[in-house]
Amino acid sequence: GSVRHRFATWRGPRPEVDVAATLANAQRVAAYLYERKRIADHIRSCGVELVEEAGNARFVDATTVAVADGRTWTGDRIIIAVGG
Known part of the structure; x- marks a missing residue:
C-alpha cells in the first residue's frame, strides 16, 4: 500500500529494499576501508609519518x-x- 513517512512527505507505493544490493554495497565499503587501513599501516611501518x-x-x-x-x-x- 501507500506510505507516508512521518518526517517527510513521501507518497506512493511503499519502497522496497534491495537486500542483495545493500549487502554488496556494504561489502564494497568494508573492503575499501580495510584496504585503506592496510596501506596506511604499511606506509607507517616503512617509517613514514602519514x-x-x-x-x-x-x-x-x-x-x-x-x-x-x-x-x-x-x-x-x-x-x-x-x-x-
Whole structure:
C-alpha cells in the first residue's frame, strides 16, 4: 500500500529494499576501508609519518609544509597526495 513517512512527505507505493544490493554495497565499503587501513599501516611501518585529512597544505620553504591549523612538517622528502 501507500506510505507516508512521518518526517517527510513521501507518497506512493511503499519502497522496497534491495537486500542483495545493500549487502554488496556494504561489502564494497568494508573492503575499501580495510584496504585503506592496510596501506596506511604499511606506509607507517616503512617509517613514514602519514598525516591524513590535514586540509589545505602549502610549502613555506623548500623543506617545510604547513596546514591551516598551524601544524608544520619538515623533511628532506615530502609527498602530498590529494584524494578524490
